[in-house]
Amino acid sequence: xxxxxxxxxxxxxxxxxxxxxxxxxxxxxxxxxxxxxxxxxxxxxxxxxxxxxxxxxxxxxxxxxxxxxxxxxxxxxxxxxxxxxxxxxxxxxxxxxxxxxxxxxxxxxxxxxxxxxxxxxxxxxxxxxxxxxxxxxxxxxxxxxxxxxxxxxxxxxxxxxxxxxxxxxxxxxxxxxxxxxxxxxxxxxxxxxxxxxxxxxxxxxxxxxxxxxxxxxxxxxxxxxxxxxxxxxxxxxxxxxxxxxxxxxxxxx
Amino acid sequence: xxxxxxxxxxxxxxxxxxxxxxxxxxxxxxxxxxxxxxxxxxxxxxxxxxxxxxxxxxxxxxxxxxxxxxxxxxxxxxxxxxxxxxxxxxxxxxxxxxxxxxxxxxxxxxxxxxxxxxxxxxxxxxxxxxxxxxxxxxxxxxxxxxxxxxxxxxxxxxxxxxxxxxxxxxxxxxxxxxxxxxxxxxxxxxxxxxxxxxxxxxxxxxxxxxxxxxxxxxxxxxxxxxxxxxxxxxxxxxxxxxxxxxxxxxxxxxxxxxxxxxxxxxxxxxxxxxxxxxxxxxxxxxxxxxxxxxxxxxxxxxxxxxxxxxxxxxxxxxxxx
Numbered sequence: 001x002x003x004x005x006x007x008x009x010x011x012x013x014x015x016x017x018x019x020x021x022x023x024x025x026x027x028x029x030x031x032x033x034x035x036x037x038x039x040x041x042x043x044x045x046x047x048x049x050x051x052x053x054x055x056x057x058x059x060x061x062x063x064x065x066x067x068x069x070x071x072x073x074x075x076x077x078x079x080x081x082x083x084x085x086x087x088x089x090x091x092x093x094x095x096x097x098x099x100x101x102x103x104x105x106x107x108x109x110x111x112x113x114x115x116x117x118x119x120x121x122x123x124x125x126x127x128x129x130x131x132x133x134x135x136x137x138x139x140x141x142x143x144x145x146x147x148x149x150x151x152x153x154x155x156x157x158x159x160x161x162x163x164x165x166x167x168x169x170x171x172x173x174x175x176x177x178x179x180x181x182x183x184x185x186x187x188x189x190x191x192x193x194x195x196x197x198x199x200x201x202x203x204x205x206x207x208x209x210x211x212x213x214x215x216x217x218x219x220x221x222x223x224x225x226x227x228x229x230x231x232x233x234x235x236x237x238x239x240x241x242x243x244x245x246x247x248x249x250x251x252x253x
Numbered sequence: 254x255x256x257x258x259x260x261x262x263x264x265x266x267x268x269x270x271x272x273x274x275x276x277x278x279x280x281x282x283x284x285x286x287x288x289x290x291x292x293x294x295x296x297x298x299x300x301x302x303x304x305x306x307x308x309x310x311x312x313x314x315x316x317x318x319x320x321x322x323x324x325x326x327x328x329x330x331x332x333x334x335x336x337x338x339x340x341x342x343x344x345x346x347x348x349x350x351x352x353x354x355x356x357x358x359x360x361x362x363x364x365x366x367x368x369x370x371x372x373x374x375x376x377x378x379x380x381x382x383x384x385x386x387x388x389x390x391x392x393x394x395x396x397x398x399x400x401x402x403x404x405x406x407x408x409x410x411x412x413x414x415x416x417x418x419x420x421x422x423x424x425x426x427x428x429x430x431x432x433x434x435x436x437x438x439x440x441x442x443x444x445x446x447x448x449x450x451x452x453x454x455x456x457x458x459x460x461x462x463x464x465x466x467x468x469x470x471x472x473x474x475x476x477x478x479x480x481x482x483x484x485x486x487x488x489x490x491x492x493x494x495x496x497x498x499x500x501x502x503x504x505x506x507x508x509x510x511x512x513x514x515x516x517x518x519x520x521x522x523x524x525x526x527x528x529x530x531x532x533x534x535x536x537x538x539x540x541x542x543x544x545x546x547x548x549x550x551x552x553x554x555x556x557x558x559x560x561x562x563x564x565x566x567x568x569x570x571x572x573x574x
Contacts, residue, residue: 005364009350016352079348084409087314087342088365089334252316253271253308 002090003098010102011109014068023067024110027060028117035121046127047215053118054133054211058140061111062171065144068106069151070163072099073247078160082252093244100152100240107144111137135220136210142232143208147171149239150203156247173198174205203235261417261448262290262313267322269308282308284472285322290417290450295443297459297480298452300469306452307345309469310421313450314342326417338366341410345421345452347402351395355386355405358394359412366413380408385434400431407438418442420451424458436462492525495546496538503541510534520546 014020034052038045073096076082085095115137122129150170154163173180177199184195207228213220267286270279283305290296298306311317313324315332329336349358356377363373381387384404394402403423410418420439424432439462442449453459459466459480468476491512499507499521507523508514510530515522525534528550538545 009361083344086316089337
């Protein structure tokens with residue numbers, strides 16, 4: 001219950017934060033702008049709407065995950081609000097878990113608003129909506145949950161600026177891990193071992209990308225979907241446990 | 254002899270060394286601190302800024318891990334959730350979730366203790382009443398003054414009706430009315446049977462409130478005992494008199510007794526170098542039919558007392574244990 005109280009409080013904090021609304025308004029504008037782009041495009045209107053719409057939802061969800069995520073713990077330490085929480089009968093891991101859960105709820109609510117915006121555009125333009133679109137949305141949420149956990153891990157031991165840089169770097173590399181493996185194959189033994197190591201350690205975020213499936217009307221097998229979800233959840237668990245171990249040892253000066 | 258159940262806080266050779274800067278230079282913030290706080294007493298933790306008071310309190314609250322030594326609260330090791338369940342803590346210059354209203358703020362902290370529903374609502378209302386914040390119950394904390402923040406800060410420290418209340422510099426930054434209110438509140442807590450541990454760098458606060466005090470300097474305990482002993486050590490250093498309409502020739506008589514004379518129109522302020530000159534100075538005032546406006550004895554400031562302690566005693570002084 002303590003975790004839930006902290007999560008609700010974090011959600012409330014996010015709701016009263018201007019940054020969130022700015023990002024949300026921009027996302028909805030981007031989705032809406034695809035209607036304008038239609039007029040300057042030849043053919044493939046449906047694909048354009050889906051591409052721009054899903055891309056906007058993805059980018060803005062990740063931005064929220066990174067920029068709200070890095071502040072989750074850092075802000076508490078900088079503003080010294082953590083003093084009153086840690087001195088209450090709350091274990092440090094419960095605090096971290098609550099903060100994480102709070103931002104996950106925020107991400108979910110945002111995603112729902114953005115999805116509603118996208119659906120409005122699609123319905124208005126009579127684009128058929130397929131089930132895979134919702135699967136893609138679900139995986140965008142899962143990807144953001146991984147990114148949030150990365151941000152949370154970094155923010156337990158470094159400053160907000162460095163956390164932002166590291167998290168964004170992890171996000172970019174996370175989409176290029178397949179290239180790391182290919183690149184490693186063309187290197188010597190040492191280089192290959194290093195890049196193979198990175199390939200397995202870094203999150204493979206490209207696995208969560210179903211945008212191609214949506215635009216090309218491809219279905220995803222349930223077994224594959226479950227595997228991706230299991231991979232995401234396992235990765236999140238690993239990050240949260242590491243964050244808790246570091247956070248437990250930290251002094252709040 | 255005190256039984257161990259009468260000891261609320263116990264520390265034994267508690268120490269904390271921080272590593273600072275790029276090269277990780279070691280700085281000792283607290284060095285071998287051994288002290289006890291007894292049930293039902295108001296215990297003052299005194300020392301100039303940077304003496305290690307806040308670091309010690311943070312170690313007791315589980316915010317900082319000690320480098321060595323031991324500390325326990327209600328017999329539980331510090332940081333233990335069972336100990337935290339029975340204490341309330343107000344940090345120094347507290348910062349809170351400023352997007353919450355006072356009611357939401359207190360309810361959130363209540364939830365962390367497992368309080369719910371009508372019992373929590375009642376407790377929140379009681380506390381807002383206690384700290385005089387009922388009128389501002391639905392106002393966001395970002396709109397609060399420092400004094401108001403301190404009040405809701407005290408309210409959050411009391412949400413679980415704690416047996417031990419720990420306040421870090423509770424009077425700092427408050428106006429005289431606010432300071433008095435905090436002092437009254439501490440005394441009320443004592444009457445209710447709570448143990449109060451608070452830190453301050455102002456001797457006056459300790460004099461009015463504390464049963465016992467510990468004095469820290471540069472991370473070390475320099476004295477620990479009853480407050481009366483401490484105050485007696487701080488003998489009056491000088492006496493300040495403000496007099497109206499003192500004739501110049503009378504002032505000339507008084508000059509040998511004074512350290513300093515400041516004249517402003519008809520009013521003159523004289524600083525007597527010692528308390529023994531007070532009677533003589535008063536005689537002069539009476540004889541000249543001048544009017545005595547005020548007479549203020551000044552004690553050594555706490556910082557001066559500490560410096561004396563530091564140079565005079567290299568080992569901890571136990572006066573009454």
